Amino acid sequence: MTDQAAPAPLIGPKRDLAPLLLPLAIAGFAFLLIGSPTTWLTLTLAALAMGMMVFVIASGLTLIFGLMDVINFGHGAFIAIGAYLAMAVLGPLAPWMQADSLTLNLAALFLAIIAAMLGTGVLGYAFERVLVRPVYGQHLKQILITMGGLIVVEQLLHVIFGGDQKTMALPTALRGAVLIGNVALEKYRLLAVAVGLLVFLVMQLTLNRTRIGLLIRAGVENAEMVEALGYRIRRLFVGVFIAGSALAGLGGVLWALYRETFTAAIGGDVVVLVFIVIIIGGLGSVGGCFLGAILVAMMANYTAFLAPKVALASSILLMVTILMWRPQGLYPVAKR
Numbered sequence: 001m002t003d004q005a006a007p008a009p010l011i012g013p014k015r016d017l018a019p020l021l022l023p024l025a026i027a028g029f030a031f032l033l034i035g036s037p038t039t040w041l042t043l044t045l046a047a048l049a050m051g052m053m054v055f056v057i058a059s060g061l062t063l064i065f066g067l068m069d070v071i072n073f074g075h076g077a078f079i080a081i082g083a084y085l086a087m088a089v090l091g092p093l094a095p096w097m098q099a100d101s102l103t104l105n106l107a108a109l110f111l112a113i114i115a116a117m118l119g120t121g122v123l124g125y126a127f128e129r130v131l132v133r134p135v136y137g138q139h140l141k142q143i144l145i146t147m148g149g150l151i152v153v154e155q156l157l158h159v160i161f162g163g164d165q166k167t168m169a170l171p172t173a174l175r176g177a178v179l180i181g182n183v184a185l186e187k188y189r190l191l192a193v194a195v196g197l198l199v200f201l202v203m204q205l206t207l208n209r210t211r212i213g214l215l216i217r218a219g220v221e222n223a224e225m226v227e228a229l230g231y232r233i234r235r236l237f238v239g240v241f242i243a244g245s246a247l248a249g250l251g252g253v254l255w256a257l258y259r260e261t262f263t264a265a266i267g268g269d270v271v272v273l274v275f276i277v278i279i280i281g282g283l284g285s286v287g288g289c290f291l292g293a294i295l296v297a298m299m300a301n302y303t304a305f306l307a308p309k310v311a312l313a314s315s316i317l318l319m320v321t322i323l324m325w326r327p328q329g330l331y332p333v334a335k336r
Contacts, residue, residue: 019330023294030302038182043301049189051297052196053258057251058274058289059203060244066284066333067219068237070132071139074146075248075274076267077153078124082116082249083256083266084161087168089115097171105171109253116249124245128238150268157264165263168256192254199247203286216240217333276315280322282329291330295322 027044034040061075089112090097096108131149135141170188177184207213219226219233226233248267255270256262277296281288299318304311322330 016331019288019291019326022330023291023298026295026298026302030298030306033306034302039305041183043305044298045183045185046189047297047301048294049186049192050258050301051294052193053251053254054270054273054277054297055196055290055293056199056254057248057270058277058293059199059286060247061274062278062281062284062286062289063216063240064244065278067216067223067240069137070146070241071142072132072146073143073271074127074131074149074153075244076269076271077127077150078120078245078248079252079255079267079270080154080157080262080264081123081267082120082252083168083262084157084166084264085116085119085249086112086253086256087161087166090168097169100172102173105173108171109257113250113253116253117246120249120252121242121246124242124248125238127245128241132241150271154264154268161264163264165261166256167261169260170257188257192258195250195254199250200286200290207286212236212239273315276319280319280329282332284333285329285331288329288331288333 027040030043031037031040034043057075057079061072064070064072064075090108093108093111096104099105127149131145132142135145174188174191177186178190179185205213207217215226215231215236219236223233226236252266256266259266273296277292278289279292280295281290281292295318296315299314300311303314310317326332
């Protein structure tokens, strides 16, 4: 009697670690060109802060683009609306913002962020119902109608708030920097990194540890299958659109505070960068979006220091290079 061979163990999918080496490679190459460790570390930390803010803005859009197959150039409208709503809330809370108390400063920012996210979430629902729903599956019409929505919103903001440049000063406790040796770490940028990491962790837990996350990931791969199982994929679409719009509002607050001045065009200025990030990362991939935002921010900061004339084109050059290596992005999810 011969013994039957034991079944071979199941081998899980290999983790693709190659894209994770890109930030290290860019940072290492920049270190050789910059030469000064202090300057390099300052630029790198600034890039991380910028990358986290861009990720917050782009994370909602990557779900909308990947799951709903909607090219939403109107995403920039929610960035601008978030900034203006935060300004409206922070105006009456000026004593809290000017107080030399971190608790009061953070409380004021928290209220402004909640107002921005709630407002942009509600407006996102209306935007999806009125403008986006009639053009599902029609990419050219999506581009035209959402771009038109962005222009209309910008003009309405001009009418309501005026066309002049607005100021959104940092709260007292978040101004300046913390010195660690010879490296100055700006307080607000540390807060931006913390917020970006928190959003990333919440999204990862939601997508990978909850039922709604399972449905979202299944919808990215095969929306028809989710419908066949009895789930209302259209309601899931609406929920994703609202969440994406709310995240854009949060990103608008962070970006306006980062720049300390803004206009109604703040959304249009950053939305092209956001699309570059989600294309680099791979449609529908939160992890790819996170990595893409860091890469774009690193390239922008390093090239602005080393070759300012190239800085404006650095993001496009990075996108072209990555797409020549991986045409679907670093970590593609949606198989379009």
